[in-house]
Amino acid sequence: xxxxxxxxxxxxxxxxxxxxxxxxxxxxxxxxxxxxxxxxxxxxxxxxxxxxxxxxxxxxxxxxxxxxxxxxxxxxxxxxxxxxxxxxxxxxxxxxxxxxxxxxxxxxxxxxxxxxxxxxxxxxxxxxxxxxxxxxxxxxxxxxxxxxxxxxxxxxxxxxxxxxxxxxxxxxxxxxxxxxxxxxxxxxxxxxxxxxxxxxxxxxxxxxxxxxxxxxxxxxxxxxxxxxxxxxxxxxxxxxxxxxxxxxxxxxxxxxxxxxxxxxxxxxxxxxxxxxxxxxxxxxxxxxxxxxxxxxxxxxxxxxxxxxxxxxxxxxxxxxxxxxxxxxxxxxxxxxxxxxxxxxxxxxxxxxxxxxxxxxxxxxxxxxxxxxxxxxxxxxxxxxxxxxxxxxxxxxxxxxxxxxxxxxxxxxxxxxxxxxxxxxxxxxxxxxxxxxxxxxxxxxxxxxxxxxxxxxxxxxxxxxxxxxxxxxxxxxxxxxxxxxxxxxxxxxxxxxxxx
Amino acid sequence: xxxxxxxxxxxxxxxxxxxxxxxxxxxxxxxxxxxxxxxxxxxxxxxxxxxxxxxxxxxxxxxxxxxxxxxxxxxxxxxxxxxxxxxxxxxxxxxxxxxxxxxxxxxxxxxxxxxxxxxxxxxxxxxxxxxxxxxxxxxxxxxxxxxxxxxxxxxxxxxxxxxxxxxxxxxxxxxxxxxxxxxxxxxxxxxxxxxxxxxxxxxxxxxxxxxxxxxxxxxxxxxxxxxxxxxxxxxxxxxxxxxxxxxxxxxxxxxxxxxxxxxxxxxxxxxxxxxxxxxxxxxxxxxxxxxxxxxxxxxxxxxxxxxxxxxxxxxxxxxxxxxxxxxxxxxxxxxxxxxxxxxxxxxxxxxxxxxxxxxxxxxx
Ligand code: SF4
Ligand code: SF4
Numbered sequence: 038x039x040x041x042x043x044x045x046x047x048x049x050x051x052x053x054x055x056x057x058x059x060x061x062x063x064x065x066x067x068x069x070x071x072x073x074x075x076x077x078x079x080x081x082x083x084x085x086x087x088x089x090x091x092x093x094x095x096x097x098x099x100x101x102x103x104x105x106x107x108x109x110x111x112x113x114x115x116x117x118x119x120x121x122x123x124x125x126x127x128x129x130x131x132x133x134x135x136x137x138x139x140x141x142x143x144x145x146x147x148x149x150x151x152x153x154x155x156x157x158x159x160x161x162x163x164x165x166x167x168x169x170x171x172x173x174x175x176x177x178x179x180x181x182x183x184x185x186x187x188x189x190x191x192x193x194x195x196x197x198x199x200x201x202x203x204x205x206x207x208x209x210x211x212x213x214x215x216x217x218x219x220x221x222x223x224x225x226x227x228x229x230x231x232x233x234x235x236x237x238x239x240x241x242x243x244x245x246x247x248x249x250x251x252x253x254x255x256x257x258x259x260x261x262x263x264x265x266x267x268x269x270x271x272x273x274x275x276x277x278x279x280x281x282x283x284x285x286x287x288x289x290x291x292x293x294x295x296x297x298x299x300x301x302x303x304x305x306x307x308x309x310x311x312x313x314x315x316x317x318x319x320x321x322x323x324x325x326x327x328x329x330x331x332x333x334x335x336x337x338x339x340x341x342x343x344x345x346x347x348x349x350x351x352x353x354x355x356x357x358x359x360x361x362x363x364x365x366x367x368x369x370x371x372x373x374x375x376x377x378x379x380x381x382x383x384x385x386x387x388x389x390x391x392x393x394x395x396x397x398x399x400x401x402x403x404x405x406x407x408x409x410x411x412x413x414x415x416x417x418x419x420x421x422x423x424x425x426x427x428x429x430x431x432x433x434x435x436x437x438x439x440x441x442x443x444x445x446x447x448x449x450x451x452x453x454x455x456x457x458x459x460x461x462x463x464x465x466x467x468x469x470x471x472x473x474x475x476x477x478x479x480x481x482x483x484x485x486x487x488x489x490x491x492x493x494x495x496x497x498x499x500x501x502x503x504x505x506x507x508x509x510x511x512x513x514x515x516x517x518x519x520x521x522x523x524x525x526x527x528x529x530x531x532x533x534x535x536x
Numbered sequence: 537x538x539x540x541x542x543x544x545x546x547x548x549x550x551x552x553x554x555x556x557x558x559x560x561x562x563x564x565x566x567x568x569x570x571x572x573x574x575x576x577x578x579x580x581x582x583x584x585x586x587x588x589x590x591x592x593x594x595x596x597x598x599x600x601x602x603x604x605x606x607x608x609x610x611x612x613x614x615x616x617x618x619x620x621x622x623x624x625x626x627x628x629x630x631x632x633x634x635x636x637x638x639x640x641x642x643x644x645x646x647x648x649x650x651x652x653x654x655x656x657x658x659x660x661x662x663x664x665x666x667x668x669x670x671x672x673x674x675x676x677x678x679x680x681x682x683x684x685x686x687x688x689x690x691x692x693x694x695x696x697x698x699x700x701x702x703x704x705x706x707x708x709x710x711x712x713x714x715x716x717x718x719x720x721x722x723x724x725x726x727x728x729x730x731x732x733x734x735x736x737x738x739x740x741x742x743x744x745x746x747x748x749x750x751x752x753x754x755x756x757x758x759x760x761x762x763x764x765x766x767x768x769x770x771x772x773x774x775x776x777x778x779x780x781x782x783x784x785x786x787x788x789x790x791x792x793x794x795x796x797x798x799x800x801x802x803x804x805x806x807x808x809x810x811x812x813x814x815x816x817x818x819x820x821x822x823x824x825x826x827x828x829x830x831x832x833x834x835x836x837x838x839x840x841x842x843x844x845x846x847x848x849x850x851x852x853x854x855x856x857x858x859x860x861x862x863x864x865x866x867x868x869x870x871x872x873x874x875x876x877x878x879x880x881x882x883x884x885x886x887x888x889x890x891x892x893x894x895x896x897x898x899x900x
Contacts, residue, residue, distance in 0.1 A: 159748040159830055160851055167849055168801045174821045180762075182786050189811075190792070192818035406761050409825075432757075501750055504849065505799075507820075508751030508829040515753065 040124040043082035045102050047091075053099035054078055060091035060100060065458040065470055088451035090460035122381075133381035136454035136464070138281060138373040138418050138440055141385050145373075146392035146525070147424045151534055153515040154500035162504050164495035170505040171202040171491060175412040175435055176341045177365045195365060196341045198272055201230035202491050203429065203506060206483075207370075207416045207437035208254050208276065208345070210236030212289050212298045212310065213377030213454070214443075216243075217474040218463045221446055223247035224476060225483035232271055234437070237261075237287070237312060239301040245269050252343065255332065257286055258312035260302040264335065272366075273332050273340050277316070277325070278347030280374025280417035283388045287312040288378070293457055293466050326362040333363070341365035343414065348372060348394035349387075353401040359411075360402060366412040368437060369394050374417025375440040377464055378455035391417050392431065396529045399432025399511060408432075422493035431529065432511040445486040446479040550722055550734075550746040551578035551699075552854075554835035554865040555875065556715040556842045556893050561861065562590055565708030565716060571871040572718045573700040578746075578867060583721030583733035584702035585694025587685075587742035587837050588713035596689040598625050598648040599667050599739075604730050605643040606680035614674055614681040621670055622649035630693075630706065637701040642730055646691070664739055664784060671738065676765055682731040687740030690837070694719075694733035702733075714895070715842055717835050719744040735837070736772040739784070742837040743776045746867055747852045750830030758825035771832065778826050779836055788819075790836075790843045794890035796823040798848045835865050841894040850887030857882035863893045 047068060056078055061069040066084040069091060071077075085102065092100045109117045122133055155161040162169065176197035183191040206222045219241065226233040227250045234252040239261015244251070253270035255262050267273055278284070289310040299306040319325050329342050344359045345368035346352065352369065359367050371391025376384065395415045402408040415428050416437030425436050444450060447461040454464035462474030494506075503509050517534040518526050526533055553572055557563060568586055592600055601618070605611040618624060625648040632644065649667075656666050671683045685692035690713075693706040699720040703709075719734040735742040749755070749771045756766045756774050762785075764777040775797075782788045782796060792815075799820045805813055820827070831851030836843040844865040846854050857864040857872045857879045864872040869882065885891050 155750070159750060162849070168803065170802055172802050174824070178822050178824070180786060180822060182788065184787075190815055190818060192814040194818065194821065197821065403757060403761050408761060409758075502748075502830045503750045504829050505827055507824040507827045508754050510754055510825060511757045512751065512754040513757070515750075 039083070040128070041083075041121050042105065042107050043085065044105060044121075045085050045087045046082050046105050047080035047085055048101050048103050049078060049080060050099045051077065053097040055097055055099075057096060059094050059096065063090050063094050063460060065460050065465075065467070066456075086451045086453040086456070087449075088453065088460045089449040134378055134455045135381040135384055135452055136376055136378050137450055137452040138375045139385050139388075140452065143372075143390065146390055146521075146529065147420075147427050149519050149521050150392070150427050150529070150531065151517050151519060152423065152426055152430070152497055152501070153517070155502040159502045161502055162499040164492075164499045167499075167504060169495040169499055170507075171494060173200050173203045173434060173506060174198065175200065175366055175414070177411060178409045180409065196272075196339055198232060198341060199230075200232065200435065202487065202494070203433075203435035204425065204487055204490070205231055205252070205414065205435060205437050206233035206442050207368075207374075207439040208234040208236040208252075208274065209377070209439055209443075210238030210254075210260075210289075211241055211301055212238040212293055212466070214464055215459075215462055215466060215471040215474060216241065216297065217471050217476050217479070218443075218446060219244060220476040221474070221479035221483060222442065223251065224480040225487070226250040228480070228484050229487050231487070234274060235261075237276060238289075238298065238310075239303065240266050240269065241297060241301050254345075255328075256312050257314070257316040258310060260304060260310060260312075263303070267332065267336050267340070270340060272343055273336065274343040274345050274368065275316075275325070275328060275332070275364075276345045277319070278345065278349070278370065279376060280347045280370030280372050280388055280391070281376035282379040282383050283347030283349050283372075284314060285380070285383060286314040290457075295466060298466060322358040322362060325359065329363045343368050345370060347374075348389045348391055348417070350389060352389070352394045353397045356398040357401055357405060357407070360407050364411060366414055366434075367398075368414040368416065369398060370437075371415070371417030375443070376454075391415050392427075393525075393528050395428060395433055396431050400530060403511075422490040423497065425490065426494055426497050426509065427516060429506065429509050430512050430515045431531075432513070434510060441486070442483060445482045446474065447482075550744075551575035551720040551867045551871075552718070552744040552746045552833060552835050552865075553867070553871050554715070554717040554744070554837065554842050554844065555862060556589075556895070557862050558841075558893060558896055559861040560590065560714040560895055562712040562714050565703065565711045565713070567875045568716045568718045569700050569703035569708055571866070571874045572703070572720055574870050574874055575720055575866075575868055576698060576700070578720055578722060582696060583694070583719070584697055584699030585692060585719050585733045585735050585744075586699070586703060586706070586708055587690065587692045587717045587735040587737060587744070588708070588711050589690045589715035589740075589837055589839075590713040591691055591711045592648070592689050595626065595648040598650055599686055599688055600691050601647040601649055601671075601683050602630060602685035602691055602693070603645050603647070603674075604682045604684060605645065608643065610678060610680040611643055611645065614678050617670075617674060617678065618647060618649065621652055621655050622647075623652060624649055631710075632705050633707055635701060635705050638695055638697045638705045641695070668739055668780070672765055675767060684731055685737050685742075687737060687742070688839070690737075690740050690742070692735050692737045692742060694735065695730050696733060715837060717742060717744045717837050717842070732768060732770065734770075734772050736768070736770065736776045738776050738780050740837075740839045741776055741780050741783070743772050743779065743834055745772045745775055745832055745834045746854075747771065747832030747834075747847065748830060749775075749828050749832055749847075751828050752830075754825050755828060775828065775832075775834060778828075779838075782823070782826070783838070790890055790892045792819060794843075794845055794888065795819050796826050797828045798845055798888040798890070799827050800848070800888060833867065841892070843893070844885065844891040846885060846887045846889070848888035853884075855882060855884050856891050865891065
């Protein structure tokens with residue numbers, strides 16, 4: 038007996054349906070079926086993940102998905118969701134799995150922060166008339182001025198990343214997402230003058246041509262890590278943690294380790310790809326320093342090294358330690374960050390909001406006088422151009438976007454990536470699904486999104502009278518909080534609106 | 537309730553003026569009063585001031601501290617500190633003239649100081665850093681005492697009022713120097729505190745500024761990492777610290793400083809000859825958070841001369857003129873014409889282009 042009533046219902050308007058069976062064809066979850074004798078479509082709501090593939094594809098707009106109005110007896114403590122989870126676990130005996138970012142009702146601080154604009158005493162600047170700069174360099178900055186014998190400033194620096202706009206595509210591995218999704222991200226990064234991140238699944242040989250715009254990841258599983266992989270990249274990221282599942286590793290089931298994925302990861306076909314929770318050569322901060330410098334040695338000190346950590350309670354102390362480990366950049370991933378698969382309870386209950394983590398790390402590094410030694414990249418989650426402006430004003434150098442990039446490519450945030458049956462061809466390795474994602478189109482959609490955001494960022498900057506994004510970084514006076522308490526304001530380092 | 541400067545950030549518009557004689561020929565402060573008077577409309581009587589260079593030739597080897605005190609007990613407290621850290625060569629009240637236009641004057645004292653040799657040695661700081669640290673110490677720990685001038689052979693004179701009244705109040709006509717800057721302030725609030733008037737000075741660096749910078753908090757939070765404490769929350773204060781940091785501590789020259797704080801646009805830099813391009817990229821990247829955006833025109837005074845600089849979009853007026861050895865910088869041309877009707881040359885420098893006037897025998 039299945040205790041669980043489907044959460045969503047497929048609503049079909051039979052007077053519109055022409056029984057073309059497109060929905061049936063397109064649904065990898067086999068929700069739709071054709072009843073020949075009645076010449077009529079039928080649906081199995083139990084299998085529906087609410088990914089909207091059928092709704093989008095239906096030529097007559099005959100479909101929509103509705104939240105069920107079937108309810109449990111009201112109970113403020115035992116919600117339907119909780120009860121259903123217990124049913125599921127009582128049935129399966131397993132860990133609840135989910136994907137994408139934490140969807141629960143925690144505060145989104147970005148939505149409680151407002152941006153300033155100039156009036157009278159200081160002119161706003163029109164980005165259509167005046168130059169408005171969004172270029173940034175990421176890497177360790179030194180204020181030491183060295184002059185040669187002739188008194189000229191020596192201009193060599195530690196390796197830097199040069200971005201036309203402070204946005205990068207965050208780590209999503211080949212394996213967790215498809216070949217076509219990777220190609221779209223790589224192409225878009227190249228076109229935009231930014232970077233994408235391979236994630237921990239290695240770099241497919243076809244994509245070395247995008248390596249100038251590629252950040253390669255070294256995670257605890259060390260999948261696909263070899264000399265050429267490291268030297269090809271623009272930067273190397275050591276993944277210590279991930280916002281969606283701080284403190285635990287990863288597990289890509291053997292069913293997905295096929296063909297190119299297995300080759301790229303350098304593990305046998307069909308074997309599970311297990312990333313341990315810690316790096317087994319890093320049990321403390323001094324070990325991290327060794328890995329940072331091994332990677333630098335291996336690449337002749339030509340590649341900046343990023344250390345990615347999850348936003349957890351003592352993120353400030355961790356970040357400070359990471360700076361001293363020799364990292365050039367720290368990527369902090371907030372608790373809303375996405376994932377291809379994570380235990381639900383961890384995704385929804387571990388970690389802290391990125392806005393608070395960012396504000397306190399930026400402050401701590403400044404208090405210690407080491408803020409310029411690293412660039413701060415934040416993600417998890419950045420949803421819009423205004424989130425970017427707020428993140429930069431709080432102190433970030435750059436943002437990572439993952440979910441937003443997937444959504445641009447067609448993801449409908451059904452949060453069912455762990456099934457490997459993504460109907461949008463993104464979080465899947467099934468060839469018939471992968472081919473639904475056309476890289477030529479998806480890449481253009483990514484370029485469009487970032488270009489649109491760039492316009493919006495420039496408009497907001499111009500409104501503040503700021504014509505270069507460097508002057509926005511850490512400029513917290515440009516922000517005000519609404520509906521935040523004293524403690525929240527003090528952590529964010531901003532005033533309340535009206536102050 | 538009115539906030540004091542430092543408790544709230546107060547934007548303001550302003551008039552600025554600077555005159556320098558490159559041959560170090562000294563002239564009276566009287567000219568400055570006459571000239572700033574014609575820009576009366578650019579201030580609103582809530583702050584005015586002057587900086588004079590070469591005004592204390594007889595004490596030129598000593599640090600001249602100008603200090604505001606709220607009352608005599610604070611003065612005593614501060615003098616204890618000074619006595620402990622410096623040899624006090626001379627001290628006196630700064631001469632002023634009673635005027636109905638200038639109200640609520642604090643006690644205003646002047647000290648000529650030499651760092652105490654043993655204190656200096658044990659601090660392991662270089663002399664100027666020792667002095668700068670002492671200024672910060674007094675201004676942040678002795679409430680009611682405020683050192684507003686601390687350079688050698690120079691001095692700042694400022695008050696709440698119109699600048700021409702402030703000049704008369706301090707008897708500026710009795711001082712002679714080879715360089716003066718002046719400021720009339722139009723704050724959008726009534727701070728009513730003398731320390732908040734301009735010029736702002738640290739050691740021999742003084743800054744007068746017209747504008748409201750949009751990069752303020754980015755600049756402030758960056759410079760505070762390097763040992764500065766912004767207590768006034770004014771643009772002028774943060775700009776002075778940036779100049780001090782880049783010039784005194786980092787050894788950049790003023791052209792290099794201009795390419796940090798009013799950096800050329802990236803698409804301009806791209807077209808520079810190779811060496812220049814690399815240098816500008818390097819400086820802009822290394823000191824990214826010291827880029828100043830938003831409208832400003834500033835005049836920086838220092839030991840070696842005077843520098844005028846506009847923001848890179850030139851959102852504030854500023855003209856420069858020459859006559860013989862004299863160079864003039866002003867918000868409005870009319871102020872220059874008051875001093876010198878027949879100029880050899882007058883021009884409006886481009887945004888971001890530093891005009892550097894160095895004294896003969898000095899390198900900037
Ligand atoms: S795609 Fe639309 S029209 Fe075609 S069978 Fe499905 S519901 Fe009917
Ligand atoms: S990537 Fe695919 S499976 Fe994952 S949430 Fe998006 S649409 Fe659903």
